[in-house]
Amino acid sequence: MSGSTRWGRWAIPLAAIPVIVLLAYGFRTDPRAIPTPLVGKPAAAFRLKTFDGPEISLEGLRGRVVVINFWASWCYPACYEEAPVLERGWRAYKDREVMLVGINIQDKEEPAKRFLAQFGHTFPNAPDPAGRVSVDYGVYGVPETFFIDRAGRIRAKHVGAVTDAIFSANVDRLLAERP
Amino acid sequence: MSHPPLTRLAAAALLVVMAALPALAAAPVNEDTVREIGTELRCVVCQNLSVADSPSETANQMRAIIRERLAAGETPEQVKAYFVEKYGLWILLSPPKQGFNLLVWIVPFVGLGLGLVLVAFTVRRWSRRPAAVPAGIPEMDAATRDRIHREMADIDRS
Numbered sequence: 084m085s086g087s088t089r090w091g092r093w094a095i096p097l098a099a100i101p102v103i104v105l106l107a108y109g110f111r112t113d114p115r116a117i118p119t120p121l122v123g124k125p126a127a128a129f130r131l132k133t134f135d136g137p138e139i140s141l142e143g144l145r146g147r148v149v150v151i152n153f154w155a156s157w158c159y160p161a162c163y164e165e166a167p168v169l170e171r172g173w174r175a176y177k178d179r180e181v182m183l184v185g186i187n188i189q190d191k192e193e194p195a196k197r198f199l200a201q202f203g204h205t206f207p208n209a210p211d212p213a214g215r216v217s218v219d220y221g222v223y224g225v226p227e228t229f230f231i232d233r234a235g236r237i238r239a240k241h242v243g244a245v246t247d248a249i250f251s252a253n254v255d256r257l258l259a260e261r262p
Numbered sequence: 263m264s265h266p267p268l269t270r271l272a273a274a275a276l277l278v279v280m281a282a283l284p285a286l287a288a289a290p291v292n293e294d295t296v297r298e299i300g301t302e303l304r305c306v307v308c309q310n311l312s313v314a315d316s317p318s319e320t321a322n323q324m325r326a327i328i329r330e331r332l333a334a335g336e337t338p339e340q341v342k343a344y345f346v347e348k349y350g351l352w353i354l355l356s357p358p359k360q361g362f363n364l365l366v367w368i369v370p371f372v373g374l375g376l377g378l379v380l381v382a383f384t385v386r387r388w389s390r391r392p393a394a395v396p397a398g399i400p401e402m403d404a405a406t407r408d409r410i411h412r413e414m415a416d417i418d419r420s
Contacts, residue, residue, distance in 0.1 A: 213326060
């Protein structure tokens, strides 16, 4: 009898341990951080008509480091914060086998064009009206930026506004790899 | 235009058939199937809403992609596999019943079983207790009994 009560005294604290461990793990993870299964996989092909008219396709960019940025004009403040960063990055790297492509998703043409004019973007930007490219890239929000190596593989994904440091660190790393 | 009426009728009929052809060629997609797949997929821009239930534009586009893939001859399983390939298992509202995820399906039933065993065990102990309690009282040792007597005497005196 005394043996079973001693066991009973420990049963409740012991049962609480797995729950505490689970909660400790659960509260440390960000419920909004969704791991993408696409890092390391070949980037999905796309062919889109840019706002300026000409078509752009991923196949045409093979051999170059490609940065794809998904954005929307209503995405404030993150897309507005990173817009100057992207243009700076583009100007710094465009002569070094790097291509930056902006893909405008869940947006309307008019405000999207106003956004591009506001920031004076000189890199190609294209709308994805049916959302096919964004689903192909597993995009769940804006902004999201993908860094693709010369072999056409997705090597990194950044969720949220890109900073100068994040942009150059990823591009430098991929540029340093032999073609 | 001097066609006999019959030829004109035949031409009209031919036109109707030709107009209907593209619709026939695109295999009719069952909207119930689209909805069924949609209810199993998580809307990526909302918290805990399915693609079938969300009114968002993204969910709308995802429904269009589901429809398109079904029309192209894919099975519902293949359509779901496409979304899993792009978003990971996160996109599925119910975790698949395999591997580590099996725990999610099994643990509640194991817990329920353990709980029932515990309840049965406790109920049996409680139902035995009335007999056990009186038997426990005489077990008090002599020193304790003396002390109680002494202290009660002290209380009476004060």
